[in-house]
Amino acid sequence: GQSLEQPSEVTAVEGAIVQINCTYQTSGFYGLSWYQQHDGGAPTFLSYNGLDGLEETGRFSSFLSRSDSYGYLLLQELQMKDSASYFCASISGGYNKLIFGAGTRLAVHP
Amino acid sequence: EAGVVQSPRYKIIEKKQPVAFWCNPISGHNTLYWYLQNLGQGPELLIRYENEEAVDDSQLPKDRFSAERLKGVDSTLKIQPAELGDSAVYLCASSPSPDGPRELFFGEGSRLTVL
Numbered sequence: 001g002q003s004l005e006q007p008s009e010v011t012a013v014e015g016a017i018v019q020i021n022c023t024y025q026t027s028g029f030y031g032l033s034w035y036q037q038h039d040g041g042a043p044t045f046l047s048y049n050g051l052d053g054l055e056e057t058g059r060f061s062s063f064l065s066r067s068d069s070y071g072y073l074l075l076q077e078l079q080m081k082d083s084a085s086y087f088c089a090s091i092s093g094g095y096n097k098l099i100f101g102a103g104t105r106l107a108v109h110p
Numbered sequence: 111e112a113g114v115v116q117s118p119r120y121k122i123i124e125k126k127q128p129v130a131f132w133c134n135p136i137s138g139h140n141t142l143y144w145y146l147q148n149l150g151q152g153p154e155l156l157i158r159y160e161n162e163e164a165v166d167d168s169q170l171p172k173d174r175f176s177a178e179r180l181k182g183v184d185s186t187l188k189i190q191p192a193e194l195g196d197s198a199v200y201l202c203a204s205s206p207s208p209d210g211p212r213e214l215f216f217g218e219g220s221r222l223t224v225l
Contacts, residue, residue, distance in 0.1 A: 097155075
């Protein structure tokens with residue numbers, strides 16, 4: 001089957017750096033996307049990795065290692081507004097299927 | 111540019127009643143998705159449309175769920191009859207086809223409570 005695993009919860013303090021890991025088992029893997037979702041809100045796209053390596057977008061960076069079936073989202077200079085759920089999602093099946101992980105709930109404390 | 115619009119935002123019904131959700135995707139986005147999201151879980155795909163064609167409905171429980179996108183623009187998802195286990199958030203998303211599913215634009219969702 002196809003699955004993604006990520007930690008259920010992460011806690012950090014304002015100004016810190018946090019890394020959310022994601023391991024995947026998907027056939028025909030194409031790439032990995034990351035989404036943020038605040039409580040009661042819509043998931044919003046953060047980043048995409050189609051190739052191995054690091055992608056940087058402002059305070060957020062995402063990394064992919066195809067050989068390890070592993071990726072992570074790195075959030076720097078954490079702010080209270082970063083408290084949300086973060087989902088990794090794999091694209092597979094000939095670039096047609098997007099499967100989400102169960103999500104990681106990030107709590108940022110003062 | 112307007113985002114993905116869904117209605118209603120909230121719906122409370124009794125079990126065995128029908129319910130319908132409507133979605134208007136971002137203008138020009140040919141691909142439309144319906145996802146189901148249970149509390150504390152990631153979105154799960156129900157159906158994907160390319161224009162008016164349902165190209166992936168393998169996860170849609172066809173005994174009670176149906177969907178349509180007649181003119182390749184807006185879409186309706188229907189449940190009849192609803193069961194207690196259908197209580198969830200129903201998310202609609204769209205993407206421009208050339209970009210594939212790497213970046214989906216989601217609506218706020220329709221939260222269904224079945225009593």
